[in-house]
Amino acid sequence: xxxxxxxxxxxxxxxxxxxxxxxxxxxxxxxxxxxxxxxxxxxxxxxxxxxxxxxxxxxxxxxxxxxxxxxxxxxxxxxxxxxxxxxxxxxxxxxxxxxxxxxxxxxxxxxxxxxxxxxxxxxxxxxxxxxxxxxxxxxxxxxxxxxxxxxxxxxxxxxxxxxxxxxxxxxxxxxxxxxxxxxxxxxxxxxxxxxxxxxxxxxxxxxxxxxxxxxxxxxxxxxxxxxxxxxxxxxxx
Amino acid sequence: xxxxxxxxxxxxxxxxxxxxxxxxxxxxxxxxxxxxxxxxxxxxxxxxxxxxxxxxxxxxxxxxxxxxxxxxxxxxxxxxxxxxxxxxxxxxxxxxxxxxxxxxxxxxxxxxxxxxxxxxxxxxxxxxxxxxxxxxxxxxxxxxxxxxxxxxxxxxxxxxxxxxxxxxxxxxxxxxxxxxxxxxxxxxxxxxxxxxxxxxxxxxxxxxxxxxxxxxxxxxxxxxxxxxxxxxxxxxxxxxxxxxxxxxxxxxxxxxxxxxxxxxxxxxxxxxxxxxxxxxxxxxxxxxxxxxxxxxxxxxxxxxxxxxxxxxxxxxxxxxxxxxxxxxxxxxxxxxxxxxxxxxxxxxxxxxxxxxxxxxxxxxxxxxxxxxxxxxxxxxxxxxxxxxxxxxxxxxxxxxxxxxxxxxxxxxx
Numbered sequence: 001x002x003x004x005x006x007x008x009x010x011x012x013x014x015x016x017x018x019x020x021x022x023x024x025x026x027x028x029x030x031x032x033x034x035x036x037x038x039x040x041x042x043x044x045x046x047x048x049x050x051x052x053x054x055x056x057x058x059x060x061x062x063x064x065x066x067x068x069x070x071x072x073x074x075x076x077x078x079x080x081x082x083x084x085x086x087x088x089x090x091x092x093x094x095x096x097x098x099x100x101x102x103x104x105x106x107x108x109x110x111x112x113x114x115x116x117x118x119x120x121x122x123x124x125x126x127x128x129x130x131x132x133x134x135x136x137x138x139x140x141x142x143x144x145x146x147x148x149x150x151x152x153x154x155x156x157x158x159x160x161x162x163x164x165x166x167x168x169x170x171x172x173x174x175x176x177x178x179x180x181x182x183x184x185x186x187x188x189x190x191x192x193x194x195x196x197x198x199x200x201x202x203x204x205x206x207x208x209x210x211x212x213x214x215x216x217x218x219x220x221x222x223x224x225x226x227x228x229x230x231x232x233x234x235x236x237x
Numbered sequence: 238x239x240x241x242x243x244x245x246x247x248x249x250x251x252x253x254x255x256x257x258x259x260x261x262x263x264x265x266x267x268x269x270x271x272x273x274x275x276x277x278x279x280x281x282x283x284x285x286x287x288x289x290x291x292x293x294x295x296x297x298x299x300x301x302x303x304x305x306x307x308x309x310x311x312x313x314x315x316x317x318x319x320x321x322x323x324x325x326x327x328x329x330x331x332x333x334x335x336x337x338x339x340x341x342x343x344x345x346x347x348x349x350x351x352x353x354x355x356x357x358x359x360x361x362x363x364x365x366x367x368x369x370x371x372x373x374x375x376x377x378x379x380x381x382x383x384x385x386x387x388x389x390x391x392x393x394x395x396x397x398x399x400x401x402x403x404x405x406x407x408x409x410x411x412x413x414x415x416x417x418x419x420x421x422x423x424x425x426x427x428x429x430x431x432x433x434x435x436x437x438x439x440x441x442x443x444x445x446x447x448x449x450x451x452x453x454x455x456x457x458x459x460x461x462x463x464x465x466x467x468x469x470x471x472x473x474x475x476x477x478x479x480x481x482x483x484x485x486x487x488x489x490x491x492x493x494x495x496x497x498x499x500x501x502x503x504x505x506x507x508x509x510x511x512x513x514x515x516x517x518x519x520x521x522x523x524x525x526x527x528x529x530x531x532x533x534x535x536x537x538x539x540x541x542x543x544x545x546x547x548x549x550x551x552x553x554x555x556x557x558x559x560x561x562x563x564x565x566x567x568x569x570x571x572x573x574x575x576x577x578x579x580x581x582x583x584x585x586x587x588x589x590x591x592x593x594x595x596x597x598x599x600x601x602x603x604x605x606x607x608x609x610x611x612x613x614x615x616x617x618x619x620x621x622x623x624x625x626x627x628x629x630x631x632x633x634x635x636x637x638x639x640x641x642x643x644x645x646x647x648x649x650x
Contacts, residue, residue, distance in 0.1 A: 090466060093524060111462050113455070192637065201485035201518055201633045208487045212514070219493050219510040219549075226494045229524040 011125065014055035015039040016046035016072070017087065018064050022110075026059065029114050043067025050076055057083045057121060060104070062095050070098045077103035081131070083124035087112070093229040100183050100230070107181065107230075123179035123236055140175045142235055145214060145223055147175045156214055166191060167210050170203075171234075174224070179236030181227050207232065279321035280328060286313045286320075287332045294341060303341045307358050310337055314366040322377065323370035330366025334359045416581055416594075420464055424457035431457075467595045470528065471580065474602040481522035481606050485633040488516055488551055488560070491523050495530035499538070506541050508534065510549040518633055519558050525603045529611075532596035533562040533623050539590050540566025540621070556629055557609075563622040568615045577613050600625075 013035045017023050020041075027037045038053060040046045043064040050058060058076065062069035073084055084104045088096045096107050105124040108117050140147045144157040149172050154161045163171065173190045174182060184203055188196040196202060207226075211218040225233045290313035294306040310333035318326035338348055342355050350356060431450040434442070442450070473479035489512050496508060530549075537547045541564050548563045569577065569584065576582050578601040583594040597613075600623075604611045609627040616622040 091469070111458060196637075199634070202637075204485060204487045204490060204518055208489060211489075219489050219512060220496050220508075221493050225497070226490050228491070228494045228527050 010034055010036045011057065012036045012038065012053065012055040013057050013059060013121075014046065014049055014053065015059045016041075016043065016049075016064065017059070017061040018042065019061070022061070022087075033118060043069070043072050046072060047075055050080070050082075054080070055082065057085065057125060059117075059121075060084055060086050060099075062086050062088045062092060062099060070095065070102055073099050073102040073104045081128065083121075083128050085117070085120050085124055097183055097185075097230055100181065101185060105180060119179075119236065127177065127180060140178055142178065142223060147171065149175060154214070161213050163210075163213065166206055167213070170206055171210060171214075174232060174234035178234045181231055181233045183231040187231060203232070279325045282321055283317045283325040283329045284332070286317050287329055287336060289313070290333065291336050291340060294337070298341060303337075304358065306341055307337065307362060310334075311362060311365055314362070315369050318366070318370035318373040323367070323374040326366050326370025326373070327363075330363045330370075333366075334362055337362075413581060417464075417468065421461065424461040424464075427457040428454050428461075464595075467599060470599050471595055471602070474599065474606065479525070479606075481525055481603070483520045483522055483607075485518035486521050486523045486526070488512060488519055488558070491521070491527050492530050492549060494523075495527045495534060498527075499531060499534055502535060503538055505543050506538050507544075507546040508549060509546055512549070512551050516551060516553075519627060520630065521607055521627065522603075526607070529600045529603050529625065530560075530562075532600050533625075536596055536623075537562055537564035537566070537621070540564050553629075558625075558627040558629055560625040560627070561622055563616050563620060565616075565618075565620040568619060569613055569621050574613050578611065597623075 011034075013030055015023060015026055015030075015037055017026070017039070018041045023039045023041070027039060030037050038049060038055065040049050043066045046058075046060070046064075047067070049055075060069055060072055064072075069086060073086070076082070076084060086096065086099045086104045086107045087110060088099075088107055089110050092109075096109075100107065105127070106120045108120055138149065139151075140149065146155045148154070152168065154163055154168070154171065169191045170187065173187060182190075184200045185197045187203055188199060191206075192199075192202060207224060208218070211221055211224050214223060215221050223235045225235060227233055287310075290309050294309050297306060297309070314326055314329045314333060317329035335348070338350060338355070338359070339346060343351050431453040435447060435450050435454075439447075470479065492510060492512065496503075496510075534547060534549070541547055545565055549561065550563075551558065551560045553559070573584050577584055578597050579594075580598045581594040582598075601611050604625050604627070607627055609625060611623065611625050613621060613623050
């Protein structure tokens with residue numbers, strides 16, 4: 001894993017994708033952004049490369065012909081916490097959730113825009129850095145929304161927002177992973193405990209309440225974003 | 238019709254012997270035979286008929302000339318022919334002649350004939366028996382063949398109807414293909430044009446032009462993606478492989494997701510959503526229903542001029558959820574209220590607007606898969622309104638209002 005000593009080195013991305021045109025444009029775009037790119041077309045080779053080169057981030061296509069993408073996430077997670085972003089096709093909601101629950105950091109759906117992918121990569125890299133520094137209980141500010149996780153205080157444009165304990169715990173979980181998608185089951189486990197897994201409607205009720213308290217227009221959320229069929233994401237600060 | 242044709246449509250062909258195809262002539266008796274009373278039953282019946290005739294003739298014998306008694310026997314022959322066919326009829330004729338000669342022709346109770354006139358009577362009886370027997374047998378065959386022909390005609394009729402339907406499907410498919418390929422090519426042409434301009438004119442083009450071309454590529458690629466997505470959804474919905482996975486959803490959340498995905502396309506059109514705060518959770522497939530909302534709002538936005546507004550509202554009526562998307566566009570042409578939901582149908586006011594006529598069909602297919610209905614109407618004061626009705630069943634289990642273990646102390650550790 002990249003330590004502080006490597007900070008000056010360019011960020012290395014391992015790209016596991018079987019489609020040559022996708023590899024081609026990703027390499028060009030990522031190198032244009034200052035990343036170094038190692039690419040491979042198969043899952044088997046991808047696993048080998050991940051272990052040999054230890055990149056800073058993995059971009060993994062979920063539709064590889066040789067190994068199930070979910071399996072690759074699981075095998076990498078056996079030995080490493082390095083950020084993994086999965087590239088999925090439309091209609092693969094189930095696979096995407098499985099990959100996220102297996103430990104992938106985030107996803108983009110093909111066709112995706114480059115700014116979208118770069119934003120996901122930045123968030124994933126930042127969270128790894130924060131996790132390494134054991135930091136993530138401080139104050140998080142997103143536009144006019146200010147969340148003091150340690151002090152249990154949430155303000156919107158300076159005015160305090162009254163939250164119930166569940167609402168606060170839900171918002172705090174989202175805030176700790178700001179910018180990252182969190183699956184329904186992950187949130188349920190974090191907020192209500194393992195027995196609540198599968199009860200997705202708990203989240204719908206409490207997200208609606210939270211939105212009513214912090215969103216200017218709850219029907220067009222600015223902070224608490226919905227990833228239908230997957231989970232929720234707090235807007236990145 | 239050639240013999241081979243007959244074979245192909247002959248209903249009995251499954252029972253034909255497997256050895257080498259039978260000659261056409263061999264097929265002819267088969268339908269007649271099937272309808273016949275066969276074997277000893279037919280010949281036994283013939284014996285009974287002749288015996289009956291003899292009994293009647295014996296009763297008449299005292300009052301009638303023997304020549305008249307032949308009429309009774311002739312009747313017996315005709316009945317045998319009609320009931321049992323040619324063979325039994327001939328048997329009836331021979332037997333009748335013998336019995337008549339034996340019992341009624343002098344000298345009685347011998348087979349000798351005193352008057353040669355009776356030889357003519359015998360001859361005529363035999364000929365009549367054979368002719369009638371042949372005729373009836375032929376009639377029976379005709380009847381069987383007529384039935385066969387009728388069956389064959391019905392089959393041909395069915396076949397031609399199937400062919401016609403196939404041709405119609407083929408026509409729809411080719412219309413569909415030409416429509417789809419046109420709509421696939423338009424964005425592809427724009428993308429190719431813009432990309433090649435960028436490649437070849439990187440030095441001569443101004444910054445603004447380059448940006449415009451890049452925007453074109455991104456926008457048209459998205460359009461292509463939507464079209465392919467729609468086609469895929471339609472195919473999957475029609476084949477039944479895309480079935481709703483219902484969960485308890487907040488309508489507000491589904492609408493919100495659709496609106497945020499639509500944001501770039503809306504430009505400066507205003508969407509006013511009026512969803513009651515107390516709307517309970519609704520059982521639906523969020524991903525699919527978001528498509529419905531997206532398509533309805535996108536459709537409304539196409540008919541809404543820049544700066545115009547689109548109204549979204551919802552409510553409960555008689556145990557059903559009512560969801561409306563209304564615009565102030567040109568409204569719906571007369572007779573289009575149902576047709577708008579047909580695949581590839583484009584409303585009278587749709588000319589010049591992008592689209593293939595799939596969005597509303599997809600909406601209908603998804604809504605129907607949820608057990609609901611969708612309808613289009615003209616809005617009071619101008620414009621169109623699309624209304625979705627969804628059935629509601631049951632209520633979700635309430636979320637525990639208290640945390641399982643300690644209160645939020647866990648947070649921040």
